[in-house]
Every structure is written in C-alpha cells, then in structure tokens.
Amino acid sequence: MCENYITAKQIAAYGCHLRAEERCPATVEKYLRDVEMFMRWLRGRPVTKEQSTEWKEYLRNLGYAAVTVNTMLSAINGLFSMLGWEECRVKFLKVQRRLFRNSDRELTRQEYEQLLSTAQVRGQERLALLMEAICATGIRVSEVRHLTVEAAKAGRAEIALKGKIRTILLLRKLCRKLLNYAQKQKTVSGEIFLTRNGNSLSRRQIWTELKRLCKYAGVNPFKVFPHNLRHLFATTFYQAFRDIAHLADLLGHSSIETTRIYLMTSGEEQVRQLDRLGLVSKVRINIPT
16 A cells, blocks of 8 residues: 655645645645644654544644634645545534634724824834725735735726635725825835835735734734734624625625624623623522521
8 A cells, every 4th residue: 555645845736736726825825834734743654544633633732723723624635635645634623603703802993093093103104004905995915915006096906816806996095195105115106015125015024013013002912913904894894884795795705604704793792782682680689698
C-alpha cells in the first residue's frame, strides 16, 4: 500500500490550485499556513485518516474554537481532495448555530468614532480615511485595492472576487476625501491606499496599525480588526433599512444565511429583548430565613 506524505512541493501546488479557484489572497494565505502547521505536527509521518482525526483532537486540546478548528480542517481536506487522498479526509466538528454574538468582540459605533477621532488627532490621515472607507462601504480588507483614483472619480468601484463582479457605490463625501488624499500623496491613478514605497497595504499592516491605535484611543484591542469595521457597516445598515437581501448584495454574499451571521445581536441585547416580553412577573417571593 502506497503511503501518503506531504511535501513542500505539494503545498506550493495547493497554493496554485486555490488561486486557480479564485480564492481570495487571505484565504489562500491561511489555508497554506494551516497545511504547513499540519505538516510540522506530522513530523515526517504519513497522512492517514487516523492522523487527520488525531489532528482534529489536537487542535481542540489547544483551545481553538470549534469554528476555527473547522476552517483548519477545511484547509487540509482541500489539499487531500486535490491530491486524491479522499480516504484521509476528516469530518468537521458539529457546531450548533449561535444565536448571539459576544459583546466583548463587538465594535460599537461609539468606539469606532473614538478610533477615528484619535487617528485624526494623531495625524494618521491614511488610517483614518481607510477606516471610513471600509465602514462606509462594507468592503473586505482584501478589496481595499479596488479603491482607486478612477473609482473615486466615477463614484463607484468594480470588485471582482470568486468569479463574481459587484459594483460598490461610493458616497460623494467619501470620494472627495479620497481624491483630496490622493492629490496630497501625488497619486494620479491606481490604488489610493499605498505604503511609502508605493506598494499595496497588506492585511497584516492594516491590522497592526489598528491594534496600535487602540492604545491611544482607549479601546479594547480584542474588538478592533478590519473585519469588525465591515460588521459595523452591516449592523448599521440593517438597523436603518431592515433589508437583508439588499445588504447581502452590498456585502457580496451568495447566501443570506451568511449575512444573518453578521447581524447577530449581542447576548446583552437578547436579554433585553427577552425581558421586554414581560413573561417573568415582578412579584417578589419572600423566602423565609
């Protein structure tokens, strides 16, 4: 029986395979990182269904959340499918649908405005404008590169991802800010958000700058990462218009079920909603001592 071993060459081929499937760069990066972690854990051992299952338990014992474990399993299952190792695939953990979001991970409107004003006071014009651009459009951080001088002039950005093209409308006020910033940076065409060397801003760089800003803004850094700005756009839009189908289109979701995840309220908000039902009487029960 031929044994299955993971090699660096196979991982490189997997990266090419994912890009050919038009997976977004962040997904490709994460999947490759997860596969490399699995390969290191194997320590030269062949891949078997038993090893894959043991890897799943290993991740659980490390304290990873079930959803995180499943994304890591998806990475290795994808590799196995590409290599024809279907017998090595492992089942995902069963996760009950969550009904609420943890408030300690939810960025509020007040905290967003606090971050924004702090960035402006500190002279971090690029970071402040970047936060406004993501929060005003709901784009993914990987889609920031589509905010170009041409898009700001046209008032719309064309975003191609996963074989789909969607149009993002840009507010006139945002367009003026983008063009004004581009003029200051002497950017006459192409991407607006660039490094000093003229390269695209990476996800890691944006993440690092936001985390550093938290210290000066007095905002919990666990709440602050680029994707939470997208979440804030989603919740703010839905609270204003209650149109989940339109919101799904704006976010580029193929399924409304994905959009529902964005709209989960916090546990505290659900408690307030349940309390408004008035199904628990206010009569006090005296317990004899």
